[in-house]
Amino acid sequence: MQIKLNHINKIEGHAGFMASVLSGDVKSAKIEVKEGIRLIEGILVGRHYTDMPIVAQRICGICPVVHNLTSIKSIENAMGVRVSNEAVNLRKLLELGQIIHSHCLHLFFLSLADFLDIDNDLKLVEKYPEETQKAIKLREYGMEIVKIIGGRVVHPLTNEVGGFKKVPKIEEVQKLIKQGEEALSTAFEVAEFFKGIKLPRFERETEYVCMDARGEYAIYDGDLISNKGLHIPVLKFEKNFHEFQRPKEVIKRVESDGKTSYMVGAIARVNNHHKKLNPKAKQYLDSLGFSLPDYNPFHNVLYQMVEVVHSIEESLRMLRLLINSNLENALTKKYEVREGSGAAAVEAPRGTLYYHVDIDSKGYVKNVNIISPTAQFLSHLEDDIRKYLPEILNLSDKDKEKKMRAFIRAYDPCISCAVH
């Protein structure tokens, strides 16, 4: 028996799915990536480092912020550039804004309809007008953070190597705080709504990988850890996680020690760091009644909701810090262009994003490697499907297809990021 989805809608980018099942055994299960290549790593070679964030963030229209941050951080690490605490805080805020608006898009507009048996979001919007308004309001808070600090939502402008070209005014920060306070109470309502969604059962034990920093729910800095005892600095990323290409595939895959698939993203972060969540997010997580570790990838959707609440709380905490600091300190300071190699990682909405760059003495890029979260979880998704498919074989073809689409979408894959 063949199960084939020509095109999976409502994900970022173009992909299909194909599986063959023989007397209850899954012989193959494969995400078929149909994205054209853009060769972003290739076109950066020979260009000046200042072009790199501008070009690299255009890998993705949903998560340009995290590409901007990670590319800049890798260049700063390569040239030994240090930035002020204020600049780091503004960057963390950018990433929180990114996580809030990307998660809200996925939660509400890409994934939710799957669990309400609706096939078109315009119908979803009609049936749930209040919830739609609330979801839009939450997204808008995340977008507003990026707009105020970054200058624009899609492809932000202000952040650069050494700091920021422009910093927000105190009044703008105050406005964001007000909007954030409202967003937090809206988030509780949306979160309650999501609690009522029935998610399918499934379980497969796995390795959850994410960043880790002392005293905080790491998104911008830290080492890499896993629930299986991994603990390595970002510099060792490529030693531990092997990126490889299969002939004829435009998407590269990544496997831990070259053999095992692993999972990244909201589900990995919440499982590893639930004790570090902010109070309201923790309270919401507890109310879900999941016993952790939780190995059901459908729950990724609810863990994104947990992270939305956490990120709003965190953004408010950081914005209040900024009010009492001198934001001018975040403006770009003079630095020296130096030859070097640098690696950096940031937690993207979908998981750890990794950049490595080599820069020559004149500031030109010699080599770049970018490893996206979706490339990291692609093999994991296929491994999950191999276990999931036999559990739904009794369903009608149409229902099987629906379940497969829902499963793939719950992962929130970003195919543009993965192919770049």
Added chain:
Amino acid sequence: MQKQKIAIVSLTSCEGCQFALLDLGQKFLDLMNEVEMVDFRLLEDEEDAGEKLDIGIVEGNPTTEENIETLKKLRERSKFLVVLGNCAAMGGVPEIKNYQEQKNTIKHVYKYVQGIDNPEVKEVDNFVKVDFTFPGCPITGEEFLKYFPELLEGKIPTIPDQPVCVECKKRGNRCLLLDKKPCFGPMIQGGCDAVCPTSKMMCQGCRGLRPTANVKAMRATLKNFMTDEEFENTTEIFGLRDDIEEKNNK
């Protein structure tokens, strides 16, 4: 009145232009209520039956065989074909490849290159007739809201021939050129609300040359703070270089 049939299709791109639309939130949903959305993959799962369209909207580069076929089919079934953004209109950042030795570019990325479509990057209008372009990387959502109703009325809008500088001044920005910092604003088509110079980022020309752009004068001004090589490299980022060359040859 019967609602007009619309489709939004994406080729190879970051999909940022579609997100610039979604990011309009309620304003975008309101606009969608006025039309019949036949195909918009980001929001719906239903099969597209391939019916005739009033407006076909396309984002991205046609870089695979499948992309080219999708684009041609969309043109055939649409009264108006409208393109979204810099990739479709000018080649976008992937066009940088055209200025490099292409075979080497792919070798930096892939070990196995056989069976992977890797054509020269070409703008959408090399494949099909384009009726209107929303320029920019990404497009400006507000500009879409401004001109899309005209398209619905069957008219092809005209974006006024004015430089980025007009809006830049309106926003009260200090001119980057006065601070001896490079900016392409004077030769580039306005309509973006000068979003980059407002963030103290030079205009790199993602919206393309304006019809009466004076490239020679621009280069003469920029000679003081940018080498020829830097100028050329910067024009590569948003696919402006080939347009400037074409203009020089005219």
